Amino acid sequence: MELRDRTAMILGGSGLVGHAVARRLLAAAPRRIVLVALFEEEVKATAEALEPYRGRAAIEVEWGNVFVSAALARLEHGALVANAEHRAVLLRDALGELTDDVLHRSFLYQLLMKYRPDAVVDSINTATAFAYQDVVKSAQELLALAGAGTLDRAAVERHVLLLTTPQLIRHVQILVEALRRAETKAYVKVGTSGTGGMGFNIPYTHSEERPSRTLLAKSAVAGAQSLLLFLLGRTPGLPATVEIKPTATIGWREIGFGPIRSKGKAIPLVDCPEPVPVSHAFRPDAQPWCDLGRPLEGVFIDVGENGLFARDEFETVTALGQMEFITPEEIAEYVLMELEGRPTGRDVVAALDAATAGPTYRAGVLRAHAIEQLRALERQTKSRSVAYEMLGPPRLTKLLWEAHLCALLRPSVRALARSNAQELATEAHALVTRDAALRSHILSVGIPILAPDGEAVYRGRQVVVADDGADPRAAAPRGWVDLRPEQFGMWVKRAREIVAQAERRPSRAAESGSGVDWTALAADDAIEPARFATWVFRYEDRGERIKR
Template sequence: DLLGELTEDILQRSFLYQLLAKYRPDAVIDSVNTATAFAYQDAEKSAQALLEAAARGQADRATVERHVLLLTMPQLIRHVQILVESLKRAATKAYVKIGTSGTGGMGFNIPYTHSEERPSRLLLTKSAVAGAQSLLLFLLGRTPGAPATVEIKPTATIAWREIGYGPIRRKGKPIPLVDCPTPIAIAQAFAPDAHPWCELAGTLEGAYIDVGENGLFSRDEFETVTALGQMEFITPEEVADYVMMELQGRPTGRDVVAALDAATAGPTYRAAMLRGAALERLRALERDAGSRGVAFEMLGPPRLTKLLWESYLCGLLHPSVRALAESQAAELSRAAHARIERDATLRSHILSVGIPILTPDGERVYRGGQVAVPADGGDGGDPRSAAPRGWVDLRPEQFGIWITRAREMIAQAERRARCSDESGSDVDWTAIGADDPIEPARFATWVFRFEDRGERIKR
């Protein structure tokens, strides 16, 4: 479930998915401290134990699996994958995460640590997970069809829930009273079989302040951590007020996602102006060399390279989008294969960048030494299943897809023509026209935009 691809079965078995699917909330307020939950499983300690077991020759599969299940980033990524898909399917309109800095707002000089390291690796892991989650939420906020995304990240101790006097509980359990009336030699005190203490009746009691996930603090502990210049503190009610104001559309200035939107450097006017000059220079170089690059398979994914080369083949065989839309798939398939057979330079370029070419009958393939998407024919699988992800596919059914795309482009152009009197900035001035030539980059962009819904919504 953790390291494989996210499947429908994994999604359906998730309690988070089941919860959101059942109630379909308009808004979700997530106050679970995910960073603490994942980081404090202590993958570093587990790794040390695994290495020691390996040195003894005892690192069996079960030992390795136990360690793998503690890896922090795979857990976070799978959690967010399930969260995103669940929120989208539930049609949730707003998601608010109450995050953490991991250090109560302090820096690398934080004195509240659990080891000789300052700060401890465990604490830094918590901060790293919290930061990684913020960036994943930043992406969620830029995803069409996903809810409006807000993260409130308190950077101080959050307190308090209760002040009282009574049993002191650690991790939910009362602390038993013990005593050691007589000191013993330090060399013996910590031996595995050492037991110099005796258990007393009752449990530890005292005046406490309950600060939530951090447990119960004594007066002096609370006074220390909240002192000026230490973590200081913020009340839960203030955090809740920030959340409610954001949900009501009243910006608080405390939304980390909005802050990242404002602080990141997006596309610029200068770059847009230079883009045209760069493209013209590339066209001139191609004209002078009599060579067309199309794709080198460095941008990725391999599917993009496939789309670019297949649409390039369509452009070699038909002068316009309309001509492609009026063509026949079988004829287009035969013509494309004939072009591949006789044009060794074209064929070599496609194969050299790692893209196999599947013949029209689906039974043979051209391939080079490197293959970006290898065939997976193991366990009775069909090796052709790799074709949609990164092979130039010359089968008629694949060219039928391109013909269908061309027809949809024409339908879009006709819908725009019915609104020909409109000339505002909301008009899609870069849209593909019915009589436009077939340009691979524009075709690939169209597929990403309209089929994959992969369009940028923030700048």
């Protein structure tokens, strides 16, 4: 895409990569860049450092935690999980249905709606944010509390808030919907391998077993996110999606001498002049050291999220055969090239597209034979199967059976389009009442049948979709055959739209090339449940595959 006079948002804008991307973006003369970071001081300092490169572009800054609601975004993580009301909000937003209320509360959603960026570069290390919360240690502590009989709700809530999968899924759900509503054209994620490109033999741990479960959790989250982005890139109406995944240490921002800071705070210089017995040294009340009243100082190299390294640490980690390293400027160049439509060969989403085994010509040929064999066997056995509700979702089974009822009652799409919904409902109910085999098949696969008055229902031993609310009928759209007139009104409306589509298409006598939709329903076609369900998924649900 052309970046001149566009708006670009950089998530993680004060980080090593985010800063480099911002500098490179400014060279493309955008109208505005929006830097989003966790801390106010850092993002404002980054904006100030970018001032010489700004040109005519405006630089906006925002700060806070994009993984939580806006009301909680500027609170420290420890304060969030310590407060019962805050935990309740976090749990509701992470585990509940994705409603508009959840979206509108989200800080990330609010940012994307406020600025509506043409391009988003996401350089937040999402995998680190979720995986470095040590769910294993929390689980062990939870089990210990349970064993001691002292387990309370607060402990369970704190543990649930460490579970990575629900957090990642909800984050991506919000991201996808926000990108869609903001009409963003391009999304580039700067991801991670979790191990700096090394394998299970990585020697760097957090003092636990090798390989480190913490690092492997980070890799697992990073991999899961890549697959979710793979799906994002296959969704119509969403931005072009790219992931650049560095597989080396990223460095560096600065080389200097001064106080050594960890997590934003200077490390205090301490001493222990005399040794103490090991048996006493690590007791909770032990404090054999003395604070020297000044910070630890030294020569350092700033490697971004990994902190400050001494020369020997940097030399070891980046040595040939270890993590080695890549510069943020190189990553930024990959990002900009992809944004501008120049493939780098470094896009993980494109690599997955190329490496996966999609539909084949052979399968397409055999599909026709399989369907004909199924039809022949149905004719031979004088049976009609329609749906067994094993694949799911139950709504598919519902659609197929309702379309089958329409097919039994009307000879063509056009005839259905001309029907009266009330009459259809009455006829369908009469059919279900007298045809015990039809009724039995539907009920046996777990699909209830709601009578036209909405007050009575046929049900079998199993019910696939039951509603736990006050009105069980709320489950009907998700997995019940619904004989109410308003539901048949929906089928009549669908048939009318299919007829309208057919009339808008050029006649096949006029056009007979490969650009014609040869699978499209014609007005006088017989009603086939599978084709009707496919039409609903394609045109109502916008659920059409765009990559093969």
